[in-house]
Amino acid sequence: MLELLVDTDTGSDDAVALLLAALNEDTELTAVTTVAGNVPVPLATRNALLTLELAGRGQVPVYQGCERPIVRPLHTATAVHGDDGMGDLGLPEPAGSARPGHAIDVLLDRARSRPGELTLVTLGPLTNLAAAVLRDRALLTRFRHVYCMIGAPDAVGNMSATAEFNAWADPEAAHVVAEAAAPELVTWIGWDVSRRDAVMTPDDQHALRELDTPLAKFTQRINRKVAEWAATVTGLDGYDLPDPVAMAGVLRPDLVIETEPAHVRVALGDEARGQTAPDRRLDAPAANVTLIRRVDGKGFKELLFDTLAKRVEDAP
Amino acid sequence: MLELLVDTDTGSDDAVALLLAALNEDTELTAVTTVAGNVPVPLATRNALLTLELAGRGQVPVYQGCERPIVRPLHTATAVHGDDGMGDLGLPEPAGSARPGHAIDVLLDRARSRPGELTLVTLGPLTNLAAAVLRDRALLTRFRHVYCMIGAPDAVGNMSATAEFNAWADPEAAHVVAEAAAPELVTWIGWDVSRRDAVMTPDDQHALRELDTPLAKFTQRINRKVAEWAATVTGLDGYDLPDPVAMAGVLRPDLVIETEPAHVRVALGDEARGQTAPDRRLDAPAANVTLIRRVDGKGFKELLFDTLAKRVEDAP
Amino acid sequence: MLELLVDTDTGSDDAVALLLAALNEDTELTAVTTVAGNVPVPLATRNALLTLELAGRGQVPVYQGCERPIVRPLHTATAVHGDDGMGDLGLPEPAGSARPGHAIDVLLDRARSRPGELTLVTLGPLTNLAAAVLRDRALLTRFRHVYCMIGAPDAVGNMSATAEFNAWADPEAAHVVAEAAAPELVTWIGWDVSRRDAVMTPDDQHALRELDTPLAKFTQRINRKVAEWAATVTGLDGYDLPDPVAMAGVLRPDLVIETEPAHVRVALGDEARGQTAPDRRLDAPAANVTLIRRVDGKGFKELLFDTLAKRVEDAP
Amino acid sequence: MLELLVDTDTGSDDAVALLLAALNEDTELTAVTTVAGNVPVPLATRNALLTLELAGRGQVPVYQGCERPIVRPLHTATAVHGDDGMGDLGLPEPAGSARPGHAIDVLLDRARSRPGELTLVTLGPLTNLAAAVLRDRALLTRFRHVYCMIGAPDAVGNMSATAEFNAWADPEAAHVVAEAAAPELVTWIGWDVSRRDAVMTPDDQHALRELDTPLAKFTQRINRKVAEWAATVTGLDGYDLPDPVAMAGVLRPDLVIETEPAHVRVALGDEARGQTAPDRRLDAPAANVTLIRRVDGKGFKELLFDTLAKRVEDAP
């Protein structure tokens, strides 16, 4: 049984990733922490609560975290995900609310209390995790593994020519985590995988509509703004799902086709802000993270559709 | 009664500042936290303990904090202060040791438990304070006031052409604090004041030797490396005492001659790293810190000599 | 007899400096070259021609130079000097026009043909001079001396917190010149001198109006926009005259009160762009420029008023 | 008949590219200009002369150019190409010497005198060309086409994690050229093509030895240092030939398999210095250069071997 902690700046694709985690039979989603990123952190908290409740997992505790990056001003992605991060559908407010306690403390306390047991998955900027690392420089060693949806190892970015959103949003946080990491402890999955292996093509979107379950409708509707954005900015044949494909790689390691241990230094200056191109020279410093470079796209979509086909009342 | 918390990367001038705080009759030194800076943090802890014990204040709790800056590698100042930060005198080990608990938590907990009561004085890089601010963005408002020895408002630096050590050592931390600050909450006193108003001239050093108390001898001896450094790098007529003159400004506000509310943005890029030159244009952003720009040098030295003349057995 | 070459981005204060040079009896103004800066280069050419003609010096050849900085986009200062750089007075077009030939070639050819004879004074961004240095790395040694109005050695800027316009506008050019310079070849006079020693106070402005000559009226009128800008941005008691006070230091070295040989490295990154704070540490690299730090303000204004009192028909 | 101007920092692969150009029957090599890069510019001049003489083309005029990059210190690549840039073989001195005149002037004058006729190929840092562009912002339009061996469009570098040597060596020059370029005027071919399509494998090296002509021996011997470097730094299966494959794309456009119009902004800050990753977002600025992304490797090697098989006495 995989025991998960998920840290998320819950926008529309985070929500889908939460559904994958919450409804996976071999996984226990032990807690969710939220962070500012796609949306301001109160909205991330609301969206996480709402998604968990929709999945029949309202009992999973949600803890709110940092309201802004370490040194950069908060720059949300509402142009991509909608003002509420969830497609501006006028979704109802969640029944529950965040538990008392700060995400930083939750990361620190849970990892320390169950060393080597918990798997952490981050789906947003690394602010919470980095702040926790500042408090406990060995924190990353206390997890079973840490997976981060972050970066653009091919230097093709969505926030700048070369930088991906989560790394760009809080590059100092990403740098702190990268420096404390080791390839056997930390795995990054970047936007390159999403663009290649997790694009919801018109056919996929049609199939999703056909599925006609509450979760499928939810997924389709909350991503409608992303679909528009994809058409005008990324030029992909549909919207892509970075956080879900990252979560798929965690829940189903058999779907991971290619990995690469790499030395990644996160760029901090304004010119290359958040860039994470690895150093591939023979004389590069030793690898500090493992990169997932390919995921089985077909397998990912099967996992996605199987999950979205579920009925909430099936929830344990 | 001024209730002080002191955060220090205890090198030789921090030690003198601790003596001023520990032996001031109108002040209660409630705790000391340590941070990496002049020396690695275990040495800062050792030096703080040892200094407090010498001052007969071994009961003041010392808590160890961050072992390195937020994103920069640790760069100590042993060339200035000696390998142990205290002039390499072979000082004995302290009798006591650090209390359990991390400096970040001490700053957070004490400020929160006694809102508006405690005065924080930082004498090293702002890593501990910044990490605490990441956890509690309103932290600075929970102190009575925060004083920081940091910066070079005249753009004359000691670590680069324009940057002072504490700001240079952890510019991201200084940036976090500067952004969370307000001129009525936070006062910075820079290296410019030390160079002008707190230089221990040959006459002063002679007078110190004449004093011939244990504390005076200690002060003279631990600063011998700084005296050499001053002769070759700063060109001052003696060694200067940045942390003591900052502490004097806290303990004796009547010694402060000139202040300036200013907008300070800490430079983060490698080129201007740690520079803190204020924006003095009429259309600059609003002031975020108060700068102390002049201290009564004569008064400072009287305070210093009065303190160093004390006998440990005078300690309460 | 001082043989001058003047390179200028002719805005309103450049025009006054040109008057000082053109009408000085001990000086031969051999040529004027223009560069983009305060205004686009065609306007700089027009303003230089027009000013020389007003001074009865229409025969001085004017050569047009670079239309933009080396790597930065052109950012004019029309907010300071008016859209035409001369207070938007609807001044008439000049009778003459620029001579054939590029400013870069003029600098290269004249210096090479009369080694050690010519004094170059630059009043704008250093684009022309730097481009000439790229072609002839020893160019600066071929002048008798090179004076540049540039920089903010006190780190108090007008284009950013710490940078002066000419250095900020083309920092790469300033860097090229600084690197090719030596203190006996190149003297820089910064904005600090202008702010302290060359402010046209209300009394000065009144006296200028009283003078009631064509040149005095011209000077007062073309600087009216600068006067407004000073009131809202610099907070000085009147408009300051950076280029004229620099020219005064060249024409009348006896007015120079304080100089400082200094190591200046021009900042190139976006964060500190164009900053020229010298390195004043004892272990700084060797000085590369001489800085003029103080000029006799009273003497400067006497020179200014004496010049502006002249009648054009007095021109030789 | 292709009329070529070649600008080169003649190291060992530049020499091979010069052989290709000098001995191509459909090409007139009208002049060679040299620039500091792989080696100091006097060595680049010597190596160019020597190579042309070996090819029986001693009559091609060689003009020396800039001795260092615009703002960066000169950083040669002698670790890659040998101290003399040619494998340290103790090659004889050339019989001829550089013609009077500076490379910058040659670029300016020849382009202006025969507008639209000449094809420029640059094989080194873009210092000469950029300095010429500063003098004549429309210079690039005066060539028939400009080809540059420069950059790493896949963000895999040889001088840093992401930057290729020519762009890294003088990023400001590359920036000037990139800004003045247009995709129909300027084509860049990066290190990516060389690594993929122009690696001299052990088999190729064997075949080269078998060829046993003076030019083949010369090629093999001058690249012996590069071969060692490739083994320890790039990890390629042999040494690669960036300048020859670029020249092949010019001489034989039919060998070019894939091009990509792209918006390239050359990074100038220290962190990403010289990086040339294109902006591939749909909303990127308009393309400013055409990138060659693939060359027919087999065709390239046939061209190379055919050329090296020639006897000097075959030279026209």
Ligand SMILES: [Ca+2]
């Ligand atoms: Ca996310």
Ligand SMILES: [Ca+2]
């Ligand atoms: Ca200190």
Ligand SMILES: [Ca+2]
């Ligand atoms: Ca000017």
Ligand SMILES: [Ca+2]
């Ligand atoms: Ca080359």
